[in-house]
Amino acid sequence: MVEQELSTEKVILEAAKKVFLDKGFDGARMQQIADEAGINKALLHYYFRSKDKLFDAIFEGAFMQFLPNISQVMVSDIPFAEKIRAIVGHYIDMLLENPYLPVFVIRELQRTPEKIIALIKKTGINPESANQMVQKEVADGKIIPISFTHLIVNLIGLCIFPFIGRPIIEGFMFNSDKDAYHKFIMERKTLVADFIINALQIK
Amino acid sequence: MVEQELSTEKVILEAAKKVFLDKGFDGARMQQIADEAGINKALLHYYFRSKDKLFDAIFEGAFMQFLPNISQVMVSDIPFAEKIRAIVGHYIDMLLENPYLPVFVIRELQRTPEKIIALIKKTGINPESANQMVQKEVADGKIIPISFTHLIVNLIGLCIFPFIGRPIIEGFMFNSDKDAYHKFIMERKTLVADFIINALQIK
DNA sequence: GTTTAGTTTAACCATTTGGCAAAATTAATA
DNA sequence: TATTAATTTTGCCAAATGGTTAAACTAAAC
Numbered sequence: 001m002v003e004q005e006l007s008t009e010k011v012i013l014e015a016a017k018k019v020f021l022d023k024g025f026d027g028a029r030m031q032q033i034a035d036e037a038g039i040n041k042a043l044l045h046y047y048f049r050s051k052d053k054l055f056d057a058i059f060e061g062a063f064m065q066f067l068p069n070i071s072q073v074m075v076s077d078i079p080f081a082e083k084i085r086a087i088v089g090h091y092i093d094m095l096l097e098n099p100y101l102p103v104f105v106i107r108e109l110q111r112t113p114e115k116i117i118a119l120i121k122k123t124g125i126n127p128e129s130a131n132q133m134v135q136k137e138v139a140d141g142k143i144i145p146i147s148f149t150h151l152i153v154n155l156i157g158l159c160i161f162p163f164i165g166r167p168i169i170e171g172f173m174f175n176s177d178k179d180a181y182h183k184f185i186m187e188r189k190t191l192v193a194d195f196i197i198n199a200l201q202i203k
Numbered sequence: 204m205v206e207q208e209l210s211t212e213k214v215i216l217e218a219a220k221k222v223f224l225d226k227g228f229d230g231a232r233m234q235q236i237a238d239e240a241g242i243n244k245a246l247l248h249y250y251f252r253s254k255d256k257l258f259d260a261i262f263e264g265a266f267m268q269f270l271p272n273i274s275q276v277m278v279s280d281i282p283f284a285e286k287i288r289a290i291v292g293h294y295i296d297m298l299l300e301n302p303y304l305p306v307f308v309i310r311e312l313q314r315t316p317e318k319i320i321a322l323i324k325k326t327g328i329n330p331e332s333a334n335q336m337v338q339k340e341v342a343d344g345k346i347i348p349i350s351f352t353h354l355i356v357n358l359i360g361l362c363i364f365p366f367i368g369r370p371i372i373e374g375f376m377f378n379s380d381k382d383a384y385h386k387f388i389m390e391r392k393t394l395v396a397d398f399i400i401n402a403l404q405i406k
Numbered sequence: 407g408t409t410t411a412g413t414t415t416a417a418c419c420a421t422t423t424g425g426c427a428a429a430a431t432t433a434a435t436a
Numbered sequence: 437t438a439t440t441a442a443t444t445t446t447g448c449c450a451a452a453t454g455g456t457t458a459a460a461c462t463a464a465a466c
Contacts, residue, residue: 008412026229027314030455040414045456047412103313106367110306111230113370120375127376144401149376149387150394153365161360164309164367167316172323173330173352184352191353198347199402211444233423243446248424250444 009047011037016044017058021100024107025055059108060119065098066105067125068159070152074130080137081197084155088193091159096185102160127152143200151200158192212250214240220261224303227310228258262311263322268301269308270328271362273355277333283340284400287358291396294362299388305363330355346403354403361395 006014015037019028030051034041048054068091073083095101109116131148138145162169162185170181218240222231233254237244251257271294276286298304312319334351341348365372365388373384 022313024227024229024310024313026227029453031453041455042415042457043413049456051455100313103309106306107227107310107313109368109370110225110227110303110310113374117370117374117379120371146394149372150391153368153372154361154395154398156368157360157362157364158357159360161364162356165312165356165359167312167320168323169352169356171316171320176320188353191349192357195357195402198404198406199398201401201406203401203404232421234421244423245425245447246445252424254423 008037008039008043012039012044012047012054013058016054017062020055020058021062021098021104024104025051025111028055062101063105063108063116063119064123065094066101067120068094068156071125071127071130074133080142081193084196085190085193088155088159088196089189091156092185092189092192095159095163099163099166102164106164141202144202146200151196154199155192155196158195159188162188211242211246215242215247215250215257216261219257220265223258223261224265224307227307228254228314231258233257265304266308266311266319266322267326268297269304270323271297271359274328274330274333277336283345284396287399288393288396291358291362291399292392294359295388295392295395298362298366302366302369305367309367344405347405349403354399357402358395358399361398362391365391 012033016028016033019033019036023029023032028051030041030044033054034044037044044054048057068087070087073086073090076083078086127148130152134143134146134148134151137143166181169184170176170178174180174184215236219231219236222236222239226232226235231254233247234244236257237247240247247257251260271290273290276289276293279286281289330351333355337346337349337351337354340346369384372387373379373381377383377387
């Protein structure tokens with residue numbers, strides 16, 4: 001038989017993701033997840049023994065989404081400036097679709113840092129190729145001397161802060177004008193890339 | 204008579220600040236705060252009727268500390284580049300002394316955004332003078348066209364992300380080498396300012 | 407018709423917030 | 437100094453919250 005509707009497990013995972021993303025582990029309630037999924041609390045435990053296990057089931061995916069995939073773009077055969085534009089553009093697009101992701105990851109990063117470091121290491125992500133790519137640009141005199149770490153920290157910081165600080169930016173700087181905030185984010189897709197490219201340029 | 208030791212209220216506030224900063228409202232426990240203060244749990248309720256009230260008592264101060272004081276520097280009579288250096292330098296110094304502050308504020312900003320927007324508005328902070336200052340630089344052709352909002356969002360994002368992302372940067376990029384992380388932050392005091400100044404320069 | 411997976415109801419129980427009255431301490435007054 | 441009043445602190449417990457489990461029920465599969 002064809003399952004036309006989502007399986008219970010999927011429904012739970014989706015509900016859990018929604019609630020955990022919004023409230024964080026400490027703020028989330030099993031009851032709220034059950035309500036969101038349209039089932040009862042006990043069923044959550046039938047599928048995922050505990051709150052912790054349920055959380056783990058959604059966390060890895062969410063966290064992986066959070067990490068920008070730098071390496072792929074960095075080793076591709078396009079000019080350096082285009083690489084920056086591509087990474088920033090894709091990353092901000094992802095953030096537009098998952099605006100709660102940064103706050104969620106940051107919160108959990110503070111709660112269980114070791115667990116998350118272990119997760120990154122497990123994935124085998126390796127910044128070495130991207131690092132060498134950047135250092136070659138530096139050596140060739142194409143960009144100012146800067147370590148890969150500083151560069152990537154700058155890039156991510158510039159991309160995520162508008163999402164992290166949304167309440168302040170939208171509520172205070174834009175007097176709760178949602179459209180103004182959205183326009184602001186859209187502007188940043190090119191503005192941030194240009195900002196970085198300009199900052200890296202040698203005078 | 205001279206009170207050589209801190210009053211009970213101060214001790215409680217300090218303990219509360221420490222625990223709330225680390226764990227957030229949802230993660231903090233009254234018992235833990237009492238332990239930290241070396242007093243009885245009931246005494247917390249005697250001084251501050253509820254967890255909410257105790258939280259409010261520490262929040263405003265913490266939040267105000269988080270906001271960089273831009274206006275003061277912006278209207279001062281020094282070259283624009285020096286203003287950027289001053290703001291970034293002071294802000295990173297403050298973050299070095301209060302490394303948990305950004306995550307704390309971000310977490311609570313997500314939990315009760317309205318409350319915090321109201322708080323900012325209450326303080327009467329006004330970005331207008333700083334805004335005009337920046338727009339004059341733009342009009343005079345000293346820097347590229349950029350809105351004050353984009354500029355300040357860039358600046359804050361560049362400053363706070365290394366603190367927010369510390370576990371990843373220190374644990375993953377620097378293989379848990381604390382000294383390397385600290386050196387990295389120190390480098391950023393000048394690097395971030397230079398990065399911004401360079402990015403704003405017209406070619 | 408028996409077994410099994412999925413689901414619900416109901417309850418349990420640990421944790422945590424918060425209230426209250428008594429005890430202890432400090433300050434004020436006779 | 438003794439007494440009284442006010443403040444601070446403690447121990448204890450009520451109430452609520454929230455994660456977890458047990459038991460019962462349903463429906464599908466064999």
